Amino acid sequence: MNIILLGPPGAGKGTQANLLVDNHGMKQLSTGDMLRAAVKAGTEVGLEAKAVMERGELVSDAIVSALIDDELAAMDADTGAIFDGFPRTPAQAATLEEILAKHDRKLDLVVELVVDEEALVDRVTGRFTCANCGEGYHDRHKQPEVEGVCDRCGSTEFKRRKDDTEETVRTRMKEYRAKTAPILPVYEPRGIVHRVDGMASIDDVTTAIEKVLASA
Numbered sequence: 357m358n359i360i361l362l363g364p365p366g367a368g369k370g371t372q373a374n375l376l377v378d379n380h381g382m383k384q385l386s387t388g389d390m391l392r393a394a395v396k397a398g399t400e401v402g403l404e405a406k407a408v409m410e411r412g413e414l415v416s417d418a419i420v421s422a423l424i425d426d427e428l429a430a431m432d433a434d435t436g437a438i439f440d441g442f443p444r445t446p447a448q449a450a451t452l453e454e455i456l457a458k459h460d461r462k463l464d465l466v467v468e469l470v471v472d473e474e475a476l477v478d479r480v481t482g483r484f485t486c487a488n489c490g491e492g493y494h495d496r497h498k499q500p501e502v503e504g505v506c507d508r509c510g511s512t513e514f515k516r517r518k519d520d521t522e523e524t525v526r527t528r529m530k531e532y533r534a535k536t537a538p539i540l541p542v543y544e545p546r547g548i549v550h551r552v553d554g555m556a557s558i559d560d561v562t563t564a565i566e567k568v569l570a571s572a
């Protein structure tokens with residue numbers, strides 16, 4: 357199965373994608389994670405993306421589409437893909453159709469996480485992750501069980517994203533409303549869009565997504 361998780365910054369795309377990976381052995385394809393890895397490695401793509409990401413604007417369609425194409429080319433045909441943060445513009449949505457066809461795949465579901473944007477500012481500015489395994493945490497909503505120790509891998513190193521400041525989050529939301537939300541009408545007529553309440557608890561959001569998967 358190939359699914360798109362759609363929603364503004366902090367909607368819970370990464371959190372839910374991780375759970376789908378754990379529960380179904382699918383692969384998470386997060387263009388945000390790929391770009392951050394490229395920035396860290398100092399590649400040509402990373403050098404081009406760094407400042408754009410720090411401003412909260414969108415990286416070029418060509419760069420992110422190439423990243424997705426490469427990942428799908430390397431994937432086992434039986435492994436389902438979870439698109440997290442891609443597509444983000446109508447042009448990316450059109451390119452995704454071509455890329456999927458090229459790799460003998462089709463889009464099965466689009467899950468939109470419906471959220472209250474003001475609450476998302478709190479979510480995003482409080483977020484941190486394990487520097488070793490990437491497990492996600494939050495200052496107020498999801499602290500590690502033992503303070504300073506990752507629940508999943510035991511590491512004591514954590515990190516925060518550079519673009520998780522209030523000002524940048526607001527720019528990212530504006531970008532979402534202007535450029536990403538308009539891709540939903542492309543998928544609506546195909547009957548594959550499912551809306552899930554992203555303001556519910558993490559477990560309840562997972563349960564709702566599982567129901568959508570079971571019905572598909």
Ligand code: AP5
Nearest residue numbers: 365366367368369370371387388409415441479483557558
């Ligand atoms: P990207 O990395 O995709 O960031 P984003 O879309 O802004 O989304 P986030 O990762 O911030 O949020 P999320 O929905 O994954 O939420 P999470 O699960 O972490 O993109 C970053 C940048 O890269 C972009 O700005 C752009 O520059 C560039 N880029 C990436 N893709 C691109 C593309 N296709 N085209 C062009 N440019 C691109 O949850 C957030 C927090 O909330 C966590 O702390 C979590 O624990 C907590 N939380 C999650 N769910 C709940 C819940 N139900 N209740 C309470 N807390 C919750």
Ligand code: MG
Nearest residue numbers: 369370371388
């Ligand atoms: Mg994310």
